[in-house]
Amino acid sequence: MNLYVPIFIVVLSNTLYHICAKSTPDGINTFASLSISYTVGAVASVLMYFLTQQNADLIAEYRHLNWSSFALGLSVVGLEAGFILMYKAGWNISTAQIVQSVILAVVLIFVGCLLYKEIITVQKIVGILICLGGLYLINK
Numbered sequence: 001m002n003l004y005v006p007i008f009i010v011v012l013s014n015t016l017y018h019i020c021a022k023s024t025p026d027g028i029n030t031f032a033s034l035s036i037s038y039t040v041g042a043v044a045s046v047l048m049y050f051l052t053q054q055n056a057d058l059i060a061e062y063r064h065l066n067w068s069s070f071a072l073g074l075s076v077v078g079l080e081a082g083f084i085l086m087y088k089a090g091w092n093i094s095t096a097q098i099v100q101s102v103i104l105a106v107v108l109i110f111v112g113c114l115l116y117k118e119i120i121t122v123q124k125i126v127g128i129l130i131c132l133g134g135l136y137l138i139n140k
Contacts, residue, residue, distance in 0.1 A: 021083045022093045030084045095138055102131040
């Protein structure tokens, strides 16, 4: 697979995601809306499994699951609900993603260090400071 295809998919999907999250009606409960989103996502995932897997056996695939698929499901609910609630609270689409991404990038530097033994370099510290400076400028 081309190196750029996955990033294109992520950027395109993330753009559509934020447009949809920002367009979620104020009058609907966030989790009611997400229940439809996840139903569509589940159906699409099963269809894509069968379209991309020769000799598909979904039940056999499920035997390879571990805790991460279940935890990912819970984290995705928090992620989706958080963004919808951010937009309902009045965040602009142009800044909500940037603010959370900068905070997330800083948090993940420490997660990488603590859980995956990644090294915090001087460049990463400078990057953190630049990110924090950017947050200051965006929110000013």
